[in-house]
Amino acid sequence: xxxxxxxxxxxxxxxxxxxxxxxxxxxxxxxxxxxxxxxxxxxxxxxxxxxxxxxxxxxxxxxxxxxxxxxxxxxxxxxxxxxxxxxxxxxxxxxxxxxxxxxxxxxxxxxxxxxxxxxxxxxxxxxxxxxxxxxxxxxxxxxxxxxxxxxxxxxxxxxxxxxxxxxxxxxxxxxxxxxxxxxxxxxxxxxxxxxxxxxxxxxxxxxxxxxxxxxxxxxxxxxxxxxxxxxxxxxxxxxxxxxxxxxxxxxxxxxxxxxxxxxxxxxxxxxxxxxxxxxxxxxxxxxxxxxxxxxxxxxxxxxxxxxxxxxxxxxxxxxxxxxxxxxxxxxxxxxxxxxxxxxxxxxxxxxxxxxxxxxxxxxxxxxxxxxxxxxxxxxxxxxxxxxxxxxxxxxxxxxxxxxxxxxxxxxxxxxxxxxxxxxxxxxxxxxxxxxxxxxxxxxxxxxxxxxxxxxxxxxxxxxxxxxxxxxxxxxxxxxxxxxxxxxxxxxxxxxxxxxxxxxxxxxxxxxxxxxxxxxxxxxxxxxxxxxxxxxxxxxxxxxxxxxxxx
Amino acid sequence: xxxxxxxxxxxxxxxxxxxxxxxxxxxxxxxxxxxxxxxxxxxxxxxxxxxxxxxxxxxxxxxxxxxxxxxxxxxxxxxxxxxxxxxxxxxxxxxxxxxxxxxxxxxxxxxxxxxxxxxxxxxxxxxxxxxxxxxxxxxxxxxxxxxxxxxxxxxxxxxxxxxxxxxxxxxxxxxxxxxxxxxxxxxxxxxxxxxxxxxxxxxxxxxxxxxxxxxxxxxxxxxxxxxxxxxxxxxxxxxxxxxxxxxxxxxxxxxxxxxxxxxxxxxxxxxxxxxxxxxxxxxxxxxxxxxxxxxxxxxxxxxxxxxxxxxxxxxxxxxxxxxxxxxxxxxxxxxxxxxxxxxxxxxxxxxxxxxxxxxxxxxxxxxxxxxxxxxxxxxxxxxxxxxxxxxxxxxxxxxxxxxxxxx
Numbered sequence: 001x002x003x004x005x006x007x008x009x010x011x012x013x014x015x016x017x018x019x020x021x022x023x024x025x026x027x028x029x030x031x032x033x034x035x036x037x038x039x040x041x042x043x044x045x046x047x048x049x050x051x052x053x054x055x056x057x058x059x060x061x062x063x064x065x066x067x068x069x070x071x072x073x074x075x076x077x078x079x080x081x082x083x084x085x086x087x088x089x090x091x092x093x094x095x096x097x098x099x100x101x102x103x104x105x106x107x108x109x110x111x112x113x114x115x116x117x118x119x120x121x122x123x124x125x126x127x128x129x130x131x132x133x134x135x136x137x138x139x140x141x142x143x144x145x146x147x148x149x150x151x152x153x154x155x156x157x158x159x160x161x162x163x164x165x166x167x168x169x170x171x172x173x174x175x176x177x178x179x180x181x182x183x184x185x186x187x188x189x190x191x192x193x194x195x196x197x198x199x200x201x202x203x204x205x206x207x208x209x210x211x212x213x214x215x216x217x218x219x220x221x222x223x224x225x226x227x228x229x230x231x232x233x234x235x236x237x238x239x240x241x242x243x244x245x246x247x248x249x250x251x252x253x254x255x256x257x258x259x260x261x262x263x264x265x266x267x268x269x270x271x272x273x274x275x276x277x278x279x280x281x282x283x284x285x286x287x288x289x290x291x292x293x294x295x296x297x298x299x300x301x302x303x304x305x306x307x308x309x310x311x312x313x314x315x316x317x318x319x320x321x322x323x324x325x326x327x328x329x330x331x332x333x334x335x336x337x338x339x340x341x342x343x344x345x346x347x348x349x350x351x352x353x354x355x356x357x358x359x360x361x362x363x364x365x366x367x368x369x370x371x372x373x374x375x376x377x378x379x380x381x382x383x384x385x386x387x388x389x390x391x392x393x394x395x396x397x398x399x400x401x402x403x404x405x406x407x408x409x410x411x412x413x414x415x416x417x418x419x420x421x422x423x424x425x426x427x428x429x430x431x432x433x434x435x436x437x438x439x440x441x442x443x444x445x446x447x448x449x450x451x452x453x454x455x456x457x458x459x460x461x462x463x464x465x466x467x468x469x470x471x472x473x474x475x476x477x478x479x480x481x482x483x484x485x486x487x488x489x490x491x492x493x494x495x496x497x498x499x500x501x502x503x504x505x506x507x508x509x510x511x512x513x514x515x516x517x518x519x520x521x522x523x524x525x526x527x528x529x530x531x532x533x534x535x536x537x538x539x540x541x542x543x544x545x546x547x548x549x550x
Numbered sequence: 551x552x553x554x555x556x557x558x559x560x561x562x563x564x565x566x567x568x569x570x571x572x573x574x575x576x577x578x579x580x581x582x583x584x585x586x587x588x589x590x591x592x593x594x595x596x597x598x599x600x601x602x603x604x605x606x607x608x609x610x611x612x613x614x615x616x617x618x619x620x621x622x623x624x625x626x627x628x629x630x631x632x633x634x635x636x637x638x639x640x641x642x643x644x645x646x647x648x649x650x651x652x653x654x655x656x657x658x659x660x661x662x663x664x665x666x667x668x669x670x671x672x673x674x675x676x677x678x679x680x681x682x683x684x685x686x687x688x689x690x691x692x693x694x695x696x697x698x699x700x701x702x703x704x705x706x707x708x709x710x711x712x713x714x715x716x717x718x719x720x721x722x723x724x725x726x727x728x729x730x731x732x733x734x735x736x737x738x739x740x741x742x743x744x745x746x747x748x749x750x751x752x753x754x755x756x757x758x759x760x761x762x763x764x765x766x767x768x769x770x771x772x773x774x775x776x777x778x779x780x781x782x783x784x785x786x787x788x789x790x791x792x793x794x795x796x797x798x799x800x801x802x803x804x805x806x807x808x809x810x811x812x813x814x815x816x817x818x819x820x821x822x823x824x825x826x827x828x829x830x831x832x833x834x835x836x837x838x839x840x841x842x843x844x845x846x847x848x849x850x851x852x853x854x855x856x857x858x859x860x861x862x863x864x865x866x867x868x869x870x871x872x873x874x875x876x877x878x879x880x881x882x883x884x885x886x887x888x889x890x891x892x893x894x895x896x897x898x899x900x901x902x903x904x905x906x907x908x909x910x911x912x913x914x915x916x917x918x919x920x921x922x923x924x925x926x927x928x929x930x931x932x933x934x935x936x937x938x939x940x941x942x943x944x945x946x947x948x949x950x951x952x953x954x955x956x957x
Binding site for chain 1: 636638639640641682683684685696697700706710711712713714715716717718719720721722723724725726728729730731732733734737746748749751772776777778779814815817818821822825866868869870899900925928929930931933934937938940941943944945956
């Protein structure tokens, strides 16, 4: 866009937002040019400027301002990209074709908690941790605890169908939505509320959840809350291998038991985790139910609390393997010999683990109303033992709980060191879950060191969370490895009938695989796009949709 | 070639029938590809298509906004097969013409169940249950029926078949199956669906309680639900309705009877029953005769007839509105000089249903209930009509799919 247009655009935006809530400063445009997509972090590390930047960033405080912006964008055919906490890992907030980036963080009120209905009314820009803290103060929880909770927003959760660590009990965010307020591409405010079961017609709430800003801008939501838990119980178990662990989890959830969290670590994940913290001596005091950070009155992100353990996280150890350094206790020649041969490292670890008979670690936790949680915990633990799991007491569970947010905030040193790390969260029904695990692990393992854990279990299936790390001498080679991991991992997922994303979303990263994921049903998504965003101004170029804006 | 002859070549002569009231052709395809062929041929001939479920006959046909044109009623009667049963994942892929009860009969010998939904809901075909969103298709234990739908196969207006993919949960855009659920055949013709099913519970327990008032009974229910009890069935009868349904029960005027059923692992089912009992005591109630609860459960789930007239109307209310809606409905009937009684059931996170029995003019009771915050059967969010129209236009520019419905 040429200078005259830019001046006019700035004037038009200032007419809507005032001069202080519009920015065209280079530092802001550079900041909002990316999210936490690791591929872009590799470029950023090497000093490559972002290939696309927004024309301007705006900070609305009221839904009316977004309506005015949409009208302006329609007239001038300018894209609009919503931006919450910027914690997305798929490039969903990247302004692929420029345009205006809407930072929602000044819309951050928890407007009401309707105790009788167990529903709250919350604005989209509220930070996740502050949301849970404010609910906890009133005696409630939304139940969504992603590891990004300190740097993600409620709107971002809804736009991506996020999941928290306690999803087996509370469900994913889309399971907890009673209604949304959305500005559509026609510049209208719609509310999808009403007892959904009493209203005829398709569920607009479920069409808009997960649309990642391509169908509308979510400005507030009515979300279901639960009474804050009165009791929390954790336990660690060891189990022979992945197959036995998967069978044990399935047995629990299909019995009608609802633990809040179940995590089964594969051999390498078990090994690196146990060296890190799971078996470390820990004080047994139950931490406060809310996270230990003071509430900030401003829209700024809360500070990360005083530190996780100073020793390297398991991610850093994984990267150590990728770089051929080995880890404490397994240091030495075998890994150095395997430098650059991730496939060999992966195989080696499987073999070491089998010989050592360490088995796999399973962490399980329950929370909720006191009496029912006690009964459910006893039944759950008995069911696991009947399935062959060996009880390792409370420590491994509490240790996981204490460190549950730490990993996401330990990525920067990894990238600074020249390596890269990313996660791939896929899911499938139980009948194909082990196929999914072996296929994807083999696919990733051809290019990078990989470990996995199973979490987010439901009666009909489960998610697998792969963490992989790689290292190459320069950005170009790193990107080549990175792209190969994703290409082969996604293709392996689709081949065995899994879903390519359980909770991170699609963005740019997985857009090429959407046709394989939905096939002919993409026609329904395209139709929804035409209905809600007829001019194609919302987040163009994402999610495998055909974009038509300039 | 006439449309009738054309359709005969698609599905065979024994599966095409001419109807007079309403006028049109009833076609019964035997497979999803045949449904696609019928829709393609009907569209090419300028006809509209309407789905017909377990009833076998088209009931209410809306006026076609495009004016009169031939109608093809596509029956799901022959789409009555289980396509796949995945006992490991507890998923069943069943065709749309199978009724819920027929599916339940197929699952039962394998120790499986569609779930604790009201049997009256399950008398409909699966396609009908999924296509039409009405309150009450829910269970306090499993939630709303629609939430059990993991995948849907449907034929679009141009004859394309779409299968939304099965995953326990996903984060790959909107829930496309939910665009088809509730769309009443206007977006696609549902040919089959993948549903979550359940293992038969280890134990089933029932209990009856007497409470000082309907208000106290509602309060007890929500107290127990907040303690995370997940009963498989709950019903509150006011004193008048108790006298009709359970002539032996001795309730004082104004009192209420609460029947509850719990299910699951034995200890958990007992825990849930005890949580409800504690909530009842907290609200000033006591345990009632066990036989009443058994009678109630048999009537609802074993088809034992219920005495007294059928309810005149049902009103949906959110948790905080159940009390005002109940009182508004009863009070209005009494103000008009009529008798009225009610029971409240089908509890789920959205609320519950108030079933009112009265000889008062229904419209009067409905108005009073609406003013008190209730939702009537068939309510719609009209503000979103423009978007639904646009969605339909994108997929079905000639509006052949169940025209007039939801518009």
